[in-house]
Amino acid sequence: MTPQDGNKRDSIEDNPNSLHDIHIAKRGPKNIPKMVVPLSNAPEHQAKDPGHPYAQAKHMKFDFFDQRISNAPFGYEHFVSLPPSYEQDLDKRWPLILFLHGAGESQRGKNESFASIRHGIPKVVLCYDKLKSNPNSSEDPSIEIPLAPRLRKSKQTGQGDRSTQPVPRETCELVAENFITVTPSLNMDNGYGWDAAVLSALLDEIVERYRVDADRIHITGFSMGGYGTWDLALHSPKRFATLSPICGGGDRLRAVHIKHVPHWVFHGDQDDIIPVKASIQMVEALEKADAREVKFKRYPDLKHDSWTPTYNEPELYRWMLSHKREVSGDEEVVPKENKIVLGEENA
Template identity: 30%
Template sequence: MKKIIPFLICCLTLFSAFAQDISKYKKENFVFANDTLKYRILYPENFDATKKYPVVFFLHGSGERGNDNEKQLTHGGKLFLTDEFRKNYPAIVIFPQCAENSYWSNVEIEEVSGKRFFTFQKSGEPTKSMALLLKLTDQFVNQSFVDKNKVYVGGLSMGGMGTFEILRRKPHLFAAAFAICGGDNPTNAKKYKNVPLWIFHGGLDDVVNPQLSYNVYRELKKLGHEPKYTIYLKANHNSWDSTFAEPNLIPWLFSKQQ
């Protein structure tokens, strides 16, 4: 018991510190017609509206859907709160939250014997959450303090799929993108073949088959554009842990501009 109590105190302290840091992401609502997209936004330290800043949109996975405007920060929220990031990459970071009954990507999911099979659409209308995100993106990047040459997007799992989705719908907006354990219909790749892209996946992923990422990578290579491609051979679905620890991810992302 003497050993457990200090451990619990340490855990509570760390949780409290993280909660305080997360509070730096301001809660916002984007309302269009009768629909609302909740999102959290992190402004750079000493934000000056007369200057121009890069913008990063980060798309969460299916487990963080809802309307609490908090869960979407579970994975990735810490990445942009480090002293190194805040000091070296002053940027605006936006975490939208997908509604519980929606999805970022226009995809059909079938589960057979405990395995999921994804059928990605080649066209069609965006989901409600993606449609709202597209509207938010249009509105936000036109702010005077946004550097339109440095707009980025990334995401994991459902958000990795959403990253490919928003790239094909707005291929000329993003200076670079990264997709973690996602997937897309390879025939869509031609729509974003010119966007610098880094694709990540876990080799042992039993939720989203790593073949889905590889299919996109292979198609882009056929089109003459070879994105960065990293497979963590021993990682399962949570390959985002390895991705967030990738020392070159942020420098690579912010080195790109239109």
């Protein structure tokens, strides 16, 4: 590989899920004001208009919110889906999937959050809504959401964009009817890479806002979100029931700290953006630490997009539903004294 080739590989415009995902040039100001803010005292949380038509759902709740509580000067806008029967059984607590997208699905500025729901869990949820709108159709549902404008001439399009590939009906129903789902949308105005502390504060807020089963919180993500999955788990290792990182990587020297959390890892052997070695090293480190359960699916013929077949697979969600958190703790990861209400003046 020539130096010029290397520069292209790492170019965020040529390869939106490039190794810039890993070299995290983030996060924003470090001088964060501190004040005690009980979540119950924060302003009532209201859904907002995402500024585009791609998140509309008729048969279930699929809403867009600002993060209100953080430990940094910024938070993540996020989509939340609720199962159709959420309001019918007021005593039930629900499993939750936190989904972390890749760098190419990040927004830059306002009203680009549609890029965050083109793939993965939110795509499955929106396909479920389309399925319910066309119950007599014999075809599996699909959706069509454009790339963010800055990427429409990028190499991602040339390499094949599979965001419109249909999702099996069984998968749609398993996800939408059995889980609360949360999809943060990373805005690159706040830097590249997922911030585990800000994500933890968001989860604190979500658990307070909805009837979440704290023993059944699952994380998954691809590319930058695959790294984010392992990073968040290492940040709060007693919070999660399962981890499903796709074409990502992590800190193998600290893998021992999450050996108790069941893993299902996915990667394409031909990945030329994040080499499969990144997942192999984490899997080997977990196995060396006598991890409780580590499954590793490698796709021999796939390049970077190993997430489309993975998120289409119903067995992934049956596996999630079969697991509960084994080691309790981390019920509220970010101390109250480190939290601020975003959008308000802080003394």
